[in-house]
Amino acid sequence: MAAERDPPPPGDAGQARFGEAEDGEDLFVGAVGALESNPSSPEPASLPAEDISANSNGPKLVDSFLDDDPDDLFAEATEEVSLDSPEREPILSDGPSPAITPIMAPRIDSTLFDQALEEEEDNGDTFDICISVSDPEKVGDGMNAYMAYKVTTKTSLSVFSQNELSVRRRFSDFLGLHSKLASKYMHSGYIVPPAPEKSIVGMTKVKVGKEDSSSTEFVEKRRSALERYLMRTVKHPVMLKDPNVLQFLESSELPRAVSTQALSGAGILRMVNKAADAVNKMTIKMNESDAWFEEKQQQFENLDAQFRKLHASVESLVCHRKELSLNTASFAKSAAMLGNSEDHTALSRALSQLAEMEEKMEQLHMDQAYADFYLFAELLGDYVRLLTAVKGVFDQRMKTWSKWQDAQLMLQRKREAEAKLQYANKPDKLQQAKDEIKEEIVEWEGKVQQGERDFEQISKTIRKELGRFEKERVKDFKSVIIKYLESLVQTQQQLIKYWEAFLPEAKAIA
């Protein structure tokens, strides 16, 4: 065994390493073969060092009999990668193995992703796109009515046909877009920004035509949420280049997304899938040997809990501030009546002034409550949902790992079957069976390769995504908090004005 641990020559990268696995624990024989094919790749991808440890999940089983000195294993891996670096490309482009699932498509996109990341890093601030959602208009009547929003895109990016585009969209269009993006990218480990939530109560009020403040509030809440959703989506370099997104922002007519309705066939399928996923999550026990992922997962669990708590606290703040506003209004009326009743003229006037001022304060408090809400609470709501998407991404990785493990298991079984055939004594059927089994083995070897590649890819993607997420989150929060503090400053400055106007009135009481 020791001999097999010599650092393998670059060309035969994996072969020597996994050679010993022949007798039953052979998992990766075919896997590294792909490393050498398709050396041609247009993109000079930047491979961050973390990729190396992504391998660590692979050779887990190899570890078990190369048990001493795992460091050496990694040292090998390091060498491999650094020497084979250009040959790592193939993982990113179309692999030779047959597609097991429609995962193939994103392969291409991930190349674009790397390219886009490069561009972003090189060009810094030329990510120039601004989307606004405005002008909610009710279309139709009764229960079939819906709100149509104007989506305006202002950009200098070349991907778009014009610098300024404007289309009309309804809520289900947004849901349709999200649904398409999710089915395309989620299983590859991309954090797809979640769409705003449906609200049956809210929409019914609007449909029914109630023109009260709660339905206007609802529409405004939704409009703002849709805007944030779109901005978040286009900020993602991969999503930005997705044809669905481009179509959404550009074309005047969009096919109606019927499958987003809760009770449609697609809706029911979604529910079934969700249930299946939940069950799977409980049964898959992944051997996490990558400390980075373990740590990150824990970190995000904590963050999720914290965000939920924060969201609840801020909602309480909004609620209390609204209460303050109402109580101030009530007091203002009472003070006015007291002023009327007061028979000392100057004091009477001062009390009336106090009442007027408190009325103004009522509005001020209400405005501040709105700021509390729209700036703070809604952002937190977004992040609570985003974190669910992040957690989903970890789940996808687990699923990918599981698929890979399953493939390995199948391969093992096939090999066992082959071995059995060796000792069978039905010579006439033997050759045919042997051929069949050999074919199957090749097939499953391919699948195992694919599985490993998928797993590595998703791990790599997730690392990038998490890095991006963290950066975005910090930026987002910082900018929102600054805006929020500025709103508080405004409120305080207005308060100063009001009190300074009142002070001479109070002093004038004689």
Place this chain on the structure above:
Amino acid sequence: MIIFVCVVFQLRSVSVDLNNDVSLLIDIPDALCERDKVKFTVHTKTTLSVFQKPEFSVPRQHEDFIWLHDTLVETEEYAGLIIPPAPPKPDFESPREKMHKLGEGEATMTKEEYTKMKQELEAEYLAVFKKTVQVHEVFLQRLSSHPVLSKDRNFQIFLEYDQDLSVRRKNAKEMFGGFFKNMVKSADEVLISGVKEVDDFFEQEKTFLLDYSTKIKDSTTKAERMTRAHKNVADDYIHVAAILNSISAEENTALKNFTFLQKVEGRVASDQELKLTELLRYYTRDIQAAKDLLYRRARALADYENSNKALDKARLKSKDVAQAEDNQRQCMQKFEKLSESGKKELTSFKGRRVVAFRKNLVEMAELEIKHAKNSVSLLQGCIETLKNC
């Protein structure tokens, strides 16, 4: 069980110009709080010879103050005076309830949050405590600065008697049985508005006081609600700040300043409470005391009119005329005395009220401006730090 020993600052916000007559200076320099009971230390400095010593202190409970107030109200001689309203019972219900809730919710908060909430609660306890000391002190000072009431024997006993007053309290209850007070409560509105007024001044006062008392009671309630809502907003910031802190540990030390937001809102709330809500509360009680005076006078007027009728009847029947004349003269004297002193009292009451309102409104405005300016600079500092990091 919480024990506070508190050295109290003089927060004389509701009544001004008290306690500057050197001949009799009263204050409550400290108080002890044990469970529900508050023990006030009443300190007197005097140059009057009626007292045994020039300076002395006695411990008193809230019930002692009530006893003193009630005895004054029941004294016929003082019927023409506005008796300063009794101080309300110390009420720690609100902070106690909050403390209880805090204890229950301790598990769900971070240590930092819990500490901050506890600090806030302790501050609230202290505020209630200070307020109750203040209001008891003001009661005594109103008495000491009144030309007639300051000479009351019971008042002097209250200040000086170094033994427990509870025996005296029981006796008083048995003697008067709170009869007069109960009568006042049920009958004043009807009687005051029912009696035909002969005097313009009192007619005006009556209309004014009846209306004003309803309005000010309402304003007090609304002000209390407003202040409470403000406190809630301030408390929410404690939680928000604590969580933000734990989330953004690495990136933003400026966010640690979020805790000051709680201070910003909290100070505004408590100053508003002290200057506005307390003011309204006090004058609601004071207006009631003024109404009581009107009631007594109305009663006296009714008696006077009845005595006139009785005299006429007696003269008609030529029976007991002298007695009836006597009665009528007494009633008239009583009524006139009440009217004369009542007029003086009500006039000075108005003056006092206007001055107190002015002082408090001005102080409140000035404090609010100060806090707001403070907040602006703190907030802007925080924004700068965030933008630069």
